[in-house]
Amino acid sequence: MAKGHYNQESPYFGMAKLSKKLIIRVPFLGPDGMALFPFILVRRPDPGPTLLNHERIHLRQQLELGIVPFYLWYVIEYLIRRWQYSDHYTAYRNISFEREAFSNEHNLQYLTTRAWFAFSRYLHTVQKA
Numbered sequence: 001m002a003k004g005h006y007n008q009e010s011p012y013f014g015m016a017k018l019s020k021k022l023i024i025r026v027p028f029l030g031p032d033g034m035a036l037f038p039f040i041l042v043r044r045p046d047p048g049p050t051l052l053n054h055e056r057i058h059l060r061q062q063l064e065l066g067i068v069p070f071y072l073w074y075v076i077e078y079l080i081r082r083w084q085y086s087d088h089y090t091a092y093r094n095i096s097f098e099r100e101a102f103s104n105e106h107n108l109q110y111l112t113t114r115a116w117f118a119f120s121r122y123l124h125t126v127q128k129a
């Protein structure tokens, strides 16, 4: 999930591998974007490349773990981070999946060189929002 990422450039720049058919607009979606392998759900009609790249990183994570284990891990890690940090947003930003996605969302070539299970490198990274 991601909040607040928009870009004026073409949303498909550098993303030849991401079919537009896999991007589904859900106007009532809470966050700006959400990855649900193999789909990317977006709230607004104009998702920028940064948002799409962020969600693509989550798709890769889901491909590695499987959708159900990914979301189980996501929720459990969120609860741990919620205990670790004081507020919802900081807890969310410090989930390892989000640390990896936010750290690399501006690098549109990131997924071409990313190592498998790279999110695990972000488990111990201290990175506050």
Ligand SMILES: [Zn+2]
Pocket: 001, 002, 054, 058, 097, 098, 101
């Ligand atoms: Zn995210």
